[in-house]
Amino acid sequence: MITVALPKGALLEDSIQLLQEVGLDFSAFLDSSNRQLQIDDPTHTAKGLLVRAQDVPVYVEYGQAQLGIVGYDVLREKKPQVACLVDLKFGKCRMSVAVKESSPFRSPVELPLHSRVASKFVHCASEYFESLDLPVEIIPLYGSVELGPITGMSEAIVDLVSTGRTLKQNGLIEIEVLFESTAQLIVHPLSYRVNTGGLKTVVEKVRSQILAAV
Numbered sequence: 001m002i003t004v005a006l007p008k009g010a011l012l013e014d015s016i017q018l019l020q021e022v023g024l025d026f027s028a029f030l031d032s033s034n035r036q037l038q039i040d041d042p043t044h045t046a047k048g049l050l051v052r053a054q055d056v057p058v059y060v061e062y063g064q065a066q067l068g069i070v071g072y073d074v075l076r077e078k079k080p081q082v083a084c085l086v087d088l089k090f091g092k093c094r095m096s097v098a099v100k101e102s103s104p105f106r107s108p109v110e111l112p113l114h115s116r117v118a119s120k121f122v123h124c125a126s127e128y129f130e131s132l133d134l135p136v137e138i139i140p141l142y143g144s145v146e147l148g149p150i151t152g153m154s155e156a157i158v159d160l161v162s163t164g165r166t167l168k169q170n171g172l173i174e175i176e177v178l179f180e181s182t183a184q185l186i187v188h189p190l191s192y193r194v195n196t197g198g199l200k201t202v203v204e205k206v207r208s209q210i211l212a213a214v
């Protein structure tokens with residue numbers, strides 16, 4: 001039996017649909033009255049773990065799950081020791097720098113030295129500003145990052161943007177895109193090499209399903 005780590009939140013529905021298409025049914029996780037965090041697929045060929053998006057690579061890196069679905073953004077932030085095997089194409093968003101519409105700065109390089117930048121993605125943010133050789137103070141937040149510039153706590157943010165609605169409704173504008181992100185299928189490298197529980201077949205089915213959908 002293989003174990004799959006599934007992300008709560010924005011990627012859950014598409015992840016469950018994709019797994020259903022390859023014969024693994026974890027739709028019980030979509031029932032909000034169900035508080036179980038671990039369930040078996042009805043055919044008992046796989047077990048699903050419902051975890052926070054940022055924790056998916058942790059379970060896969062430690063081998064408690066052989067397979068996981070997670071955003072590329074999380075992989076860039078955490079750099080876990082996992083193998084990223086299939087771009088699943090959904091969960092499309094981008095990691096961007098944004099400032100208040102009224103800000104005089106229209107590019108990150110224009111930001112004053114030691115500006116404050118709020119982010120949930122502190123490593124992505126610091127790596128980016130280091131690449132510009134621009135020293136900034138990164139303020140770590142867990143969510144609602146857009147409030148950084150609105151409250152005056154920070155000059156800029158580094159955050160995910162998808163439709164751009166959140167930025168717009170909070171009076172912010174995007175001034176740079178760091179990278180694009182989509183959901184990725186990750187595996188525990190050793191389990192893949194030894195083909196634990198027929199892992200390779202599941203990965204191949206997912207790959208074919210994604211190719212068929214393009």
Ligand SMILES: Nc1ncnc2c1ncn2[C@@H]1O[C@H](COP(=O)(O)OP(=O)(O)OP(=O)(O)O)[C@@H](O)[C@H]1O
Pocket residue numbers: 007008009010011052053054070071072073074091092093142143160161162163181182183
């Ligand atoms: N607005 C969005 N549109 C599309 N995909 C998104 C969007 N926001 C996030 N994602 C993708 O979904 C993943 C999970 O995001 P989600 O917002 O559900 O969790 P989170 O807020 O990062 O996690 P947690 O709630 O555990 O802190 C992200 O890592 C990203 O890949």
Ligand SMILES: O=P(O)(O)OC[C@H]1O[C@H](OP(=O)(O)OP(=O)(O)O)[C@H](O)[C@@H]1O
Pocket residue numbers: 142143144145159160161162163164165166167
């Ligand atoms: O461009 P949009 O389509 O508006 O999506 C972007 C928003 O989605 C994510 O937030 P999430 O819903 O995860 O809430 P959070 O602020 O608590 O992270 C992200 O952090 C942005 O705030």
